[in-house]
Amino acid sequence: MTKSNLEIKQALYKQCEVSVSNRFDTIQKHIAQIQESLTSETKSTAGDKHETGRAMLQLEREKAGQQLAEINKTKEVLSKVDVKTTSKKVRLGTVVFTSQVNYFIAVSLGELKVDDVVFFAISPGTPIGKLLLGKEIGDDVYFRGQAFRILNII
Numbered sequence: 001m002t003k004s005n006l007e008i009k010q011a012l013y014k015q016c017e018v019s020v021s022n023r024f025d026t027i028q029k030h031i032a033q034i035q036e037s038l039t040s041e042t043k044s045t046a047g048d049k050h051e052t053g054r055a056m057l058q059l060e061r062e063k064a065g066q067q068l069a070e071i072n073k074t075k076e077v078l079s080k081v082d083v084k085t086t087s088k089k090v091r092l093g094t095v096v097f098t099s100q101v102n103y104f105i106a107v108s109l110g111e112l113k114v115d116d117v118v119f120f121a122i123s124p125g126t127p128i129g130k131l132l133l134g135k136e137i138g139d140d141v142y143f144r145g146q147a148f149r150i151l152n153i154i
Contacts, residue, residue, distance in 0.1 A: 005154040009083040012104040100148040
């Protein structure tokens with residue numbers, strides 16, 4: 001059984017939502033582990049070694065904080081995606097079928113599948129995303145030396 005256009009968009013959106021949520025949870029757990037390590041580490045007689053360990057944990061916490069900020073931005077963009085509307089032009093939230101590859105214009109998450117059909121979830125800010133924005137069915141797009149045609153937009 002093949003899915004309707006709306007079901008395809010909803011399935012892609014749900015996959016993005018789950019992936020972003022999982023990444024968010026993973027980063028949150030990592031930050032909690034770092035925090036626990038920082039608070040449970042006791043001062044040892046080897047003072048320099050202790051301070052080096054704490055500094056490394058602080059750096060790791062900072063890096064995880066940056067990842068958390070990035071995933072929060074991704075969640076914000078994803079929340080703006082409206083899967084119930086359609087458009088004649090490529091924009092945030094559209095699914096683009098081309099002669100080469102199918103795209104879901106939302107957030108950059110890579111390959112997704114719906115009914116064994118492969119789609120690539122991409123951000124409108126990616127190079128290919130920028131090229132696709134505003135295009136219509138029948139338009140040709142040239143990217144990295146390859147030409148492809150937009151066959152359908154949902």
